[in-house]
Amino acid sequence: MNRISKVSWQAVAHPLPKIPTGIGGFDELSHGGLPRHRTTLLKGGPGSGKTVFALQSLVNAARKRQEPGIFVAFEESTSQIIANAASFDWGLPALAKNKLFFLDAKLSPEVVQSGEFDLSGMLAILKAKKEEIGAKWIVFDGIDVLLTLLQNPVAEMREIYRIRDWLAQNDVNAAIITAKMDGAGLGIVNYGFMQFMVDCVIRFERRLEHGVALHRLEITKYRGSDFVAGEYPVSFGPSGMEVGAPEPAEIKQVASGERVSAGFERLDTMLGGGLFRGSSTLITGVPGTSKTTLAGKFAEAACRRGERTLFVSFDEGADRIARNLTSVGIQLNTHVKSGLLRMYSGRTESIGAEDHLLKLKALIREHRPRCMVIDPLSAIAKTGGLAAARAVANRFIYLAKDEKITVMVTAINEGDEPETEATDLQISTIADTWIHLSYLIRSGERNRALTIIKSRGTWHSNQVRELVLRNTGPMLADVYTAGGEVLMGTLRWEKESEERAKTMQRRAEFDHKRGELQAAEADTQVRIKALQQDLARQRAELATYSSENQARIVSSSDREKELRRIRSADPAGRASGSSGNSGKRNKKEARDAP
Amino acid sequence: MRRKKPKSSRSPPAVTTVVIMRLYIADAAPNSLKAVANLEAICKDYLGDSFKLEVIDVLEFPLRALADGILVTPSLAKLSPAPVAKIIGNLSDRSNVLSALGIKP
Numbered sequence: 001m002n003r004i005s006k007v008s009w010q011a012v013a014h015p016l017p018k019i020p021t022g023i024g025g026f027d028e029l030s031h032g033g034l035p036r037h038r039t040t041l042l043k044g045g046p047g048s049g050k051t052v053f054a055l056q057s058l059v060n061a062a063r064k065r066q067e068p069g070i071f072v073a074f075e076e077s078t079s080q081i082i083a084n085a086a087s088f089d090w091g092l093p094a095l096a097k098n099k100l101f102f103l104d105a106k107l108s109p110e111v112v113q114s115g116e117f118d119l120s121g122m123l124a125i126l127k128a129k130k131e132e133i134g135a136k137w138i139v140f141d142g143i144d145v146l147l148t149l150l151q152n153p154v155a156e157m158r159e160i161y162r163i164r165d166w167l168a169q170n171d172v173n174a175a176i177i178t179a180k181m182d183g184a185g186l187g188i189v190n191y192g193f194m195q196f197m198v199d200c201v202i203r204f205e206r207r208l209e210h211g212v213a214l215h216r217l218e219i220t221k222y223r224g225s226d227f228v229a230g231e232y233p234v235s236f237g238p239s240g241m242e243v244g245a246p247e248p249a250e251i252k253q254v255a256s257g258e259r260v261s262a263g264f265e266r267l268d269t270m271l272g273g274g275l276f277r278g279s280s281t282l283i284t285g286v287p288g289t290s291k292t293t294l295a296g297k298f299a300e301a302a303c304r305r306g307e308r309t310l311f312v313s314f315d316e317g318a319d320r321i322a323r324n325l326t327s328v329g330i331q332l333n334t335h336v337k338s339g340l341l342r343m344y345s346g347r348t349e350s351i352g353a354e355d356h357l358l359k360l361k362a363l364i365r366e367h368r369p370r371c372m373v374i375d376p377l378s379a380i381a382k383t384g385g386l387a388a389a390r391a392v393a394n395r396f397i398y399l400a401k402d403e404k405i406t407v408m409v410t411a412i413n414e415g416d417e418p419e420t421e422a423t424d425l426q427i428s429t430i431a432d433t434w435i436h437l438s439y440l441i442r443s444g445e446r447n448r449a450l451t452i453i454k455s456r457g458t459w460h461s462n463q464v465r466e467l468v469l470r471n472t473g474p475m476l477a478d479v480y481t482a483g484g485e486v487l488m489g490t491l492r493w494e495k496e497s498e499e500r501a502k503t504m505q506r507r508a509e510f511d512h513k514r515g516e517l518q519a520a521e522a523d524t525q526v527r528i529k530a531l532q533q534d535l536a537r538q539r540a541e542l543a544t545y546s547s548e549n550q551a552r553i554v555s556s557s558d559r560e561k562e563l564r565r566i567r568s569a570d571p572a573g574r575a576s577g578s579s580g581n582s583g584k585r586n587k588k589e590a591r592d593a594p
Numbered sequence: 595m596r597r598k599k600p601k602s603s604r605s606p607p608a609v610t611t612v613v614i615m616r617l618y619i620a621d622a623a624p625n626s627l628k629a630v631a632n633l634e635a636i637c638k639d640y641l642g643d644s645f646k647l648e649v650i651d652v653l654e655f656p657l658r659a660l661a662d663g664i665l666v667t668p669s670l671a672k673l674s675p676a677p678v679a680k681i682i683g684n685l686s687d688r689s690n691v692l693s694a695l696g697i698k699p
Binding site for chain 2: 103104105107108110111112113114115116117118119120121122124125127128129132146149
């Protein structure tokens with residue numbers, strides 16, 4: 001009774017102390033890291049990431065908490081390990097000089113074995129070294145390599161218990177043992193009892209999927225602690241390993257008002273200025289309606305803005321897609337070379353939708369894209385149950401939203417009626433924007449038509465537009481309607497020709513009219529000039545006349561004076577006997593000044 | 595068995611050179627004790643007096659063992675004559691030990 005209550009009290013008040021590994025995602029998954037003062041077993045096949053996990057934990061402890069560590073390498077030589085880790089930005093060579101001690105425990109192939117041996121000597125060495133550098137962490141990497149040399153299961157178990165006892169006596173913050181083991185694996189030892197010995201077991205797995213390695217991790221045991229169950233993708237970046245942590249249950253997405261181009265200007269115009277950052281766009285259409293072209297254009301536009309972009313295609317090689325898109329003026333290869341664009345092509349056969357999602361997650365974590373294309377997303381439903389594929393499609397869209405990735409997915413629909421829309425995956429309800437591509441057959445032609453069925457939170461064009469593929473890229477043709485229909489193809493061309501002819505005619509008419517007006521204007525100008533000349537002449541004439549007249553008046557008055565002087569006549573008597581001219585003047589004067 | 599092999603015709607090349615060896619043991623661990631006994635027997639049977647053996651207790655001198663590149667116990671290092679050889683285990687497989695030491699049985 002007393003004992004029971006004590007146990008339960010311990011369970012409540014003393015949650016298992018943990019020590020963080022500093023590996024992104026893992027500490028969340030394990031609710032805090034590795035068990036403190038305990039031993040953790042990392043198991044998995046070759047190249048599954050055990051060594052990186054162990055080494056990264058050690059490096060993080062040394063760098064972040066100044067805790068020295070010992071790395072015992074049974075499988076690879078120390079120099080190999082340091083060289084392998086050089087691709088990560090850990091500064092391992094510097095750490096190896098002071099904080100970390102690497103024990104090269106790889107037995108040379110020249111070593112001759114004769115009879116049984118044990119690890120008591122090695123553990124004595126490690127104890128001495130631990131005390132010398134004050135090590136808080138210890139890693140036994142690839143212990144299976146040494147144990148198999150014992151060629152005796154009983155001896156193997158004995159040595160494992162020896163290590164456990166050593167770990168119990170030599171208090172360390174955390175001990176990590178890695179071993180190649182897998183219950184189902186062929187040729188890989190199954191140290192079942194080792195899993196009972198340790199407090200935490202993490203299973204690593206590496207699978208090849210179409211030439212691309214997919215790494216996963218699963219916590220299979222964590223004594224005295226809860227943890228997030230299930231397999232999680234592991235990706236390797238410049239800072240080391242990262243685990244794709246589980247998605248939180250609550251949707252915490254921030255809606256962005258920022259617009260990004262959907263690929264080309266006219267489409268953006270139809271969408272009222274582009275797509276919202278972090279939104280999802282679904283493009284549906286039957287095969288051949290250039291869904292890939294639109295998606296490619298979107299990816300290219302993103303790369304041109306300098307945004308990291310991920311282009312995932314299914315059942316068609318990335319090279320082939322890039323090449324095909326070149327014919328419509330979409331250049332992806334330069335962006336692939338610059339590292340901005342990652343193109344990944346997956347096969348859909350024999351892979352479940354869940355696997356696709358894990359791969360997509362790994363790709364996203366690896367490449368960290370701001371824009372992403374999946375062409376076609378409907379491919380994930382090819383294998384496995386449709387219900388699972390639907391769930392995965394939904395989860396992918398939400399994942400993209402969480403990561404604030406602007407995503408464009410395509411889906412094939414079989415019918416040509418958008419309402420019956422395709423999408424077996426039923427993603428049209430969760431996509432923010434839905435562009436439907438179809439063929440319109442009229443006048444013996446099949447033309448591509450683009451419709452925006454919905455675009456959440458923004459104005460969008462309600463018109464059906466013709467999508468024209470040029471060698472300079474896709475474009476939306478000018479709209480001509482006739483009888484309520486948007487004209488396409490030849491009909492549009494005819495309309496365009498007609499419009500052109502009309503324009504030319506109007507231009508000719510205008511030119512003609514302008515000529516006429518110009519001629520009339522010139523004529524008027526000439527006439528104005530002539531009239532002005534007339535006016536000038538008349539003015540001159542008038543001036544001449546006035547001055548002559550004045551002169552005449554002056555001269556006549558002078559003459560009169562002279563006459564008066566000569567005749568000495570009375571000026572008053574002279575007035576009546578004046579000449580006609582002077583009489584006129586007098587009459588005028590009398591009239592003016594009465 | 596032990597007495598059959600050392601024929602006089604085979605022993606001279608081994609006897610002419612002195613074999614220098616170091617045996618690393620972990621105190622009184624069972625395998626270490628076995629190794630000491632096995633090596634003593636081999637020396638007695640094949641080397642006569644023409645050998646030098648240094649026994650090092652790794653538990654006592656761990657850092658020395660580390661410097662010598664020793665990992666597991668027991669380990670036997672043949673330092674001379676060349677080539678240098680390393681044998682791990684309790685030396686119960688005599689033929690392996692002999693060939694590593696360059697002794698023709």
